Amino acid sequence: MASDIEIARAASMQPINEVGEKLGIPPSALENYGKTKAKVRADFIETLKDRPDGKLILVTAINPTPAGEGKTTTTVGLGDGLNRIGKKAAICLREPSLGPCFGMKGGAAGGGHAQVVPMEDINLHFTGDFHAITSAHNLLSALIDNHIYWGNELEIDPRRVVWRRVMDMNDRALRQIVCSLGGVANGFPREAGFDITVASEIMAILCLATDLDDLQRRLGDIIIGYRRDKTAVTARDLNADGAMTVLLKEAMQPNLVQTLENNPAFIHGGPFANIAHGCNSVIATQTALKLADYVVTEAGFGADLGAEKFFDIKCRKAGLEPSAAVIVATIRALKMNGGVKKDELGAENVAAVKQGCANLGRHIDNVKQFGVPVVVAINHFSGDTEAEIAAVKAYATEHGVEAVLCRHWADGSAGTEELARKVVQLVENGGAQFGPLYSDDMPLFEKIQTICRRIYRADDAAADKAVRDQLKKWTEDGFGNLPICMAKTQYSFSTDPNLRGAPTGHIVPIREVRLSAGAGFIVVICGEIMTMPGLPRVPSANHIRLDEAGLIEGLF
Incomplete structure (x- = not known):
């Protein structure tokens, strides 16, 4: 079979205006970026506000493994499958x-016959949204140091500047730096650092804002640091919010592309789920819900991170009501959760599949806690055996849900018809009674404990006095009603990435807490999680190049 990139290049793409017309978007409402990409204009989105919403379907997954799960591929395949059955x-x-x-992962636009295109554009510069976010973030960084240099009227304590810089690249050398070296002309030296752009609070803000006014308000609320008396200084105090909004004006508009089967796809925003809230933008989701009867979206990594934050942050803040959830699993990944090494995954091992299903069962039970009906999608690989598949289906039945075998990678929408019909059945049965895991008025540390105990099945969360005092201070300052955004390894329910399956009895160590006042949540950094990833020993970049025809090789 052809590779992912070969399949993508062979796609027969429709002009983006024709794709938009399938949702009732007139050409005048699109800002075209070439023939196959466009942004949906804000003035058109404003006209949709009184329309009823379609049904929202979340695609999530078991904990990721090197064997692969295929959450994005399944999201694309399900969207195509729903269109195939007439929705x-x-x-x-x-x-x-x-x-x-x-770095390590490579491209992220689906795979096989369940992809979004143009794949190379989406994976690289696309419409420039991430560059705009990076620029707006670093503009604020520059304004902070410039303000301190020119007399520091706001009396910012340079030791208490909490706003770091960002870049959209993995670079461990920039995690902790000292800036402003080189003498009087370069400012006052201080310790600083870089995060990756997808961990920026501005990325989270753009993905939670509902319009430009809301965007500027949130940008102004960003806390950049503190004075010596520990009172907060905001981006609004620096008069930075207006210029930052200008840089993000186009980036706020959702991007429209298409699947290989020419069905509409909104791709907008990209916060990581292990160090941010892991969901595409609210404005893209709300726009899609006004235009389509069914909207399929995904949340990053496993359900312990992505789905929990989708429900407790995005749905809570945007007033969204999900109708169903799909949990993606592969036989290969379940074997790894059952203790099988990657180079031994090709051999049938029903016992390991059954043992690894404990991870799947934990996620099923967790999603059900939010009152959302669940179906399991078994993302098929050619080496899967009938006995292994039967074991997963039987396990799902024991947990009160159905597991459906999906062949979208090989067969496109024909491989997800059964899943699409099952999702429609769940929706039409009206079984969703969505509610978040905790209330707004629950104390902050109790919110953290609730997530650790009910989602991670830990015995408790461990935090020293400094962390608890900080949470208490933020509560006194009026931030006690904010939700929690856990920053934790994606590979395990615990903070140990090597502890697979469904561990219990562990403790979640809280290393640091950060207030994202503009985004409207508190980031809780657990264990050894990094907000600036590093490159692996052999990064994907080593294999990416242009061939003799000028086409990109190695991206996928």
């Missing part, structure tokens, strides 16, 4: 980050 459906995805593209 008016659209998908909503995050934009890929350059960091993973050139």
Whole structure:
């Protein structure tokens, strides 16, 4: 079979205006970026506000493994499958980050016959949204140091500047730096650092803002640091919010592309789920819900991170009501959760599949806690055996859900018809009674404990006095009603990435807490998680190049 990139290049793409017309978007409402990409204009989106919403379907997954799960591929395949059975459906995805593209993961636009295109554009510069976010973030960084240099009227304590710089690349050398070296002309030296752009609070803000006014308000609320008396200084105090909004004006508009089957796909925003909230933008999701009867979206990594934050942050803040959830699993990944090494995954091992299903069962039970009906999608690989597949289906039945075998990678929408019909059945049965895991007025540390105990099945969360005092201070300052955004390894329910399956009895160590006042949540950094990833020993970048015809090789 052809490779992913060969399949993508062979696609017969429709002009983006024709794709938009399938959702009732007139050509005048699109800002075209060539023939196959466009942004949906804000003035058109404003006209949709009184329309009823379609049904929202979340695609999530078991904990990721090197064996692969295929969450994005399944999201695309389900969207195509819903259209195949006659439903008016659209998908909503995050934009890929350059960091993973050139690091370990490679591209992130689906795979096989379930992809979004133009694949190379989506995985690289796309419509420039991430560059705009990077620029707006670093503009604020520059304004902070400039203000301190020119007399520091706001009396910012340079030791208490909490706003770091960002770039959309994995670069461990920039995690901790000292800036402003080189003498009087270069300012006052201080310790600083870089995060990856997808961990920027501005990325989270853009993905949660509902319009430009809301965007500027949130940008102004960003806390950049503190004075010596520990009172907060905001971006609004620096008069930075206006210029930052200008840089993000176009980036706020959702991007429209298409699947290989020419169905509409919104790809907008891209916060990581292990260090941010892991969902595409609210404005893209809300726009899709006004235009389609079914909207399929994904949340990053496993359900312990992506789905929890989708429900507790995005749905809570945007007033969204999900109708169903799909949990993606592969036989290969379940074997790894059952203790099988990667180079031994090709051999049938029903016992390991059954043991690994404990991870799947944990995620099923967790999603059900939010009152959302669940179906399991078994993303098929050619080496899967009938006995292994039967074991997963039987396990799902024991947990009160159905597991459906999906062949979208090989067969496109024909391989997800059964899943699409099952999702429609769940929706039409009206079983969703969505509610978040905790209330707004629950104390902050209790919110953290609730997530750790009910989602991670830990015995408790461990935090020293400094962390608890900081949470208490933020509560006194009026931030006690904010939701929690856990920053944790994606590979395990615990903070140990090597502890697969469904561990219990562990403790979640809280290393640091950060207030994202503009985004409207508190980031809780657990264990050894990094907000600036590093490159692996052999990064994907080593294999990416142009061939003799000028085409990109190695991106996928």
